[in-house]
Amino acid sequence: MILKKESIKAVIATVFLSLVAIAFVLPIIIVLFNSFKGQFYISDAPFVLPTKETFVGIQNYINGIQKINFISAFGYSLFITCFSVFGILLTSSMTAWYLTRVKTRVNTALYYGFIFSMIVPFQMVMFTMSKIANLLRLENPVGIILLYIGFGAGMSVFMFSGFARSIPRALEEAAEIDGCNPLQMFFYVVFPLLKPIAITIAILNAMWIWNDYLLPYLVIGTKYRTIPVAVQYLQGGYGSRDMGALMAMLILAIIPIVVFYAFSQKSIISGVVAGAVKG
Amino acid sequence: MQKTLKRYFPIFVAPTLLAFLIAFAIPFIMGIYLSFTKFTTVTNAQFVGLYNYKQIFTAGDHFLHALWFTVKFTVVSTITVNVIAFCLALLLTKGLRGTHFFRTVFFMPNLIGGIVLGYIWQLIINGFLSGLGVDITYSANYGFWGLVLLTNWQLVGYMMIIYIAGLQNISKEMYEAASIDGARPMQVLRHITLPLVMPSITICFFLTLTNSFKMFDQNYALTAGAPGRETSMLALDIFQTFYGSVGSEGIGQAKAVIFFILVALLAGIQLYFTRKREVDV
Known part of the structure; x- marks a missing residue:
């Protein structure tokens, strides 16, 4: 009898969770079927499936791709995200290891400087940073990578350092006896050991940079639009926008x-969980 | 080793430091200085003392309204997100079938960027409101609850994952002992589960808090502050002050400094609670 009661409970819970799951996916499904409707049939009746007269096939996709040049936006997003993440992984891991191994006052100050930057909201530096980027001719998809390396350094150095401290010194001493210089030691011995945390850091930074809006908008937004900037650009004036293309x-x-x-x-x-718990 | 390595500063640290100085350190220091000046470009700054800060707290400015709106929004979404996430986590640690599938689905919205999220929900919310003949820009209340809804959709799955990790750390023996003692489900929740997932609760609480407090993209895409600037939160208000009209850059920068101080205070409180917890355990 008890078993039966438990299984009824389980069924109720599963039904409930399924309903919640549907509620979670539904917004995207709604956007999906609206993307096949003519632009004037969307705002007033977004919950109505396309009918014979409202269905426009992939016309919205063609319009949208042309209007915001989606292909190049995708290219910029991909380029900037990949190289920034690569740059952050390389520079932050090297810096983090150096700072945990060479203890001087300057290095300690630098370490706390990096940590400090984690709590500063972007709005604090956005104006001055975009002016400096302008001055230094960084307003292109390559220059912005340098900015991402600088912004990413805080969290990444912090997380790499936490991990680097746990690497046993004996390994490094053995490498030294074998005649490794610090660079060889870092790339042959230390970096492979940092791999688990490097994956975490790569994912966190990739998610941030891929979805970032303000930094690319302010620095390169007039010439090179990443995907979030392009989507926002499409919205334009409130009255004139093409809902179909937006969907x-x-x-x-x-x-x-x-x-x-x-x-x-x-x-x-x-x-993401590791990042939340450590950061 | 230390000595040899020390000479490698230019290779190991200098590149990161250079990027850090350009992207963060110099803009940060300049930002503090500029908040005491009047400027339109960085080069024509004139020192005006506390003028900008005084301006923020005069009657015509939106800052205090934005602050109040942000605080209300942060409180409501922190509570709703955490309650819903915790309940889902409880259900998903009961060993039901399909647990993995549900986890995957609930977490997914967290990966979508704020701008895209904002437009998705604008469609949905305006769809409901069109029955009343209005849209989300009609009333600040619609914007408020729209933002709460959006934030829940985005963050519930994320917090749920952290709660699940916390719940799975509780040893089975605790529950067995409780059931031998004849504890009822509510008692188990109150005296065993809740105290033992307290670390996760602290983490999730502050994550939602800072996420909501600093929110920009979602706010910008969903309402852009409409009607008027009534639904602008702090980050958006600062943006609108900077780029909305020429001549108010100094005020925008002063607002940004205050915003930074508030966020730093939150971080300080968080640090205090996390440290305290470590001592307790």
Whole structure:
């Protein structure tokens, strides 16, 4: 009898969770079917499925891709995200290891400087930073990578340092006896050991940079639009926007994220949790 | 080793430091200085003392309204997100079938960027409101609850994952002992589960708190402050002050300094509670 009662409870819980799951997916499904409707049939009746007269096929996608040049926006986003993450991983891990191994007053101050930057909201530096970026001719997809390396340094150095401290010195001493110079030691001995935390840091930074709006908008937004900047650009004036194209571009913006998630959800979830718990 | 390594400062530290100085340190210091000046570009700054700060607290400015709106929003979303996330985590640690699938689905919205999230929810909320013949820009209340809804959708899955990790750390023996003692489910929740997941609760509480307090993209895309600037939160208000009209850059920068101090205070409180917890355990 008790078993029966438990299984009824389990059924109720599963039904409930299924309803919540539907509620979680529904907004995206609604955007999806609206992306196949003519632009004037969307705002007033977003919950109505496309009918014969409102269905426009992939016309919205064609319009949207042309209007905001989605292909190049995707290219910029991909380029900036990949190289910034690569740059952050390389520079922050080297700096973090150095700062945990060479203890001087300057280094300690630097370490706390990096940590301090984690609590400063972007609005505090956005104006001055974009002016300096302008002055230094960093307003292009390569220059912005330098800014991301600087902004990413806080969290990344902090997380790498925490991990680097746990690496046994004996390994490094053995490498030294074998005649390694510090660079060889870092790349052959230390960096492979940092790999688990490097994956976490890569995921956290990739999610941040891929979705970031303000920094690319302020620094390179007039010439080079990343995906979030392009989506916002499409919105334009409130009255004049093309709802169909907007729906289509939202879907195109979500697809890369869903694909990425489908392939690496385990490391994404564990990475995000590790980041939350440590940061 | 230390001595040899020390000479490698230019290779190991200098590149990071250079990027850090350009992207953060110099803009930060300049930002503090500029908050005491009147300027339109960085080069024509004139020292005006506390003028900008006084301006913020005069009657015509939106800052205090934005602050109040942000605080209300932060309190409401922190409570709702954590309660819902915790309940879902409880259900998903009961060993039901499909647990893994549900976790994956609930977490997914967290990966979508704020701008895209904002437009998704604008469609949905305006769809509901069109029945009343209005849209989200009609009343600040709609914007407020729209933002709460959006934030819940985005953060519930994330917090749920952290709660699940915390719940799975509680040893089975605790629960067995409680059931031998004849504890009822509510008693188990109150005297065993809640105290033992307290570390996760602290983490999630502050994560939601700072996330909501600093929110920009979602706010910008969903309402852009409409109607008027009534639904602008602090970050958006600062942005609008900077770029909305020429001549108020100094005021924008002063607002940013106050915003920074508030966020730093939150971080300080968080540090205090996390440290305290470590001593307790």
